[in-house]
Amino acid sequence: DAGVIQSPRHEVTEMGQEVTLRCKPISGHDYLFWYRQTMMRGLELLIYFNNNVPIDDSGMPEDRFSAKMPNASFSTLKIQPSEPRDSAVYFCASSTLTDTQYFGPGTRLTVL
Amino acid sequence: DQQVKQNSPSLSVQEGRISILNCDYTNSMFDYFLWYKKYPAEGPTFLISISSIKDKNEDGRFTVFLNKSAKHLSLHIVPSQPGDSAVYFCAASDGTDKLIFGTGTRLQVFP
Numbered sequence: 001d002a003g004v005i006q007s008p009r010h011e012v013t014e015m016g017q018e019v020t021l022r023c024k025p026i027s028g029h030d031y032l033f034w035y036r037q038t039m040m041r042g043l044e045l046l047i048y049f050n051n052n053v054p055i056d057d058s059g060m061p062e063d064r065f066s067a068k069m070p071n072a073s074f075s076t077l078k079i080q081p082s083e084p085r086d087s088a089v090y091f092c093a094s095s096t097l098t099d100t101q102y103f104g105p106g107t108r109l110t111v112l
Numbered sequence: 113d114q115q116v117k118q119n120s121p122s123l124s125v126q127e128g129r130i131s132i133l134n135c136d137y138t139n140s141m142f143d144y145f146l147w148y149k150k151y152p153a154e155g156p157t158f159l160i161s162i163s164s165i166k167d168k169n170e171d172g173r174f175t176v177f178l179n180k181s182a183k184h185l186s187l188h189i190v191p192s193q194p195g196d197s198a199v200y201f202c203a204a205s206d207g208t209d210k211l212i213f214g215t216g217t218r219l220q221v222f223p
Contacts (some may be wrong), residue, residue: 004155022122031209042118042215043156043201056210089154100146104154 006092010111012102018080021107025094027090034067035079035091043091049075059067082111115139116204118214125221131189133217135202138183142204144209147176147187150199158165159200192221 005024013019035046043087047057052069061066064083069075079086089108093101115131125131135145143164148156162169162176163186175188177180189196199218203211 023176033210035213041114043203045210045211045212048210050209089114093155097209100158100161103157105153105155 004092004094005100006090006104008107009105010041010108010110012112013082014112015083016077016081017111019075019082019086019111020111021084021092021109022092023092023104024074025092026102027073029094029096029099029102030072031095031097032069032075032102033093033095034075034104035093037089037106046077060062069088073091079109082109086109113139114215115142116212116214118200118201118202118217120217121215122218123218125192125219127194127221127223130190131192131196131213131221133186133187133189133200133202135185135187136213137185137204139204139206139212140183141206142212143207144205145176145178146203146205147174147214148164148203150201150216156201157206165190177213189219192219194221194223197221 007022034046035043043074046059047067049069071076088108089106093103095101132160146161147159149159150156160171178185178205197220201216202214
């Protein structure tokens with residue numbers, strides 16, 4: 001199994017630009033989570049899906065952030081417009097109901 | 113408001129000694145706790161967990177202790193090895209599908 005796949009691994013963009021992060025969960029996993037890692041707040045849960053349906057988006061910082069999961073094998077996290085304070089490492093994780101979460105390698109986002 | 117707190121951002125331990133990483137939580141509804149380990153440029157990986165019905169769980173060199181009355185858990189690594197150098201995240205669940213993570217503790221094991 002290839003594990004959770006995230007792309008791109010690194011993204012550098014300018015303030016105001018749209019950023020799209022991508023995630024492919026492990027096949028057969030019906031939960032998908034998006035996290036953001038910062039020094040101050042550690043790993044914050046942004047949103048999670050169950051069977052492609054968003055269950056809890058209370059961690060999404062503001063309307064500039066949106067996430068979709070059009071099918072069981074793909075999810076996106078979009079930031080529009082991006083701001084320097086969005087700079088962080090974004091992780092995607094997937095799991096089944098009875099298993100622990102498996103994380104992808106993360107996308108390091110830098111907004112200049 | 114941080115419901116899961118790791119108050120030590122870093123810890124340095126000599127190889128062969130015991131490493132003790134601490135975690136405090138505020139939500140009494142948490143009933144399942146996990147530790148994840150993270151190497152640079154990689155995602156966190158699951159290390160060990162404990163249910164609130166237990167006060168200790170052991171897996172090889174790793175032992176997690178839970179003190180429910182103090183809302184405190186700790187991870188003991190004995191003996192510590194250089195390969196244990198990583199960031200360790202404590203996480204908690206209240207029975208829902210999501211985990212609440214702490215800010216992490218960076219462990220460095222030196223020879």
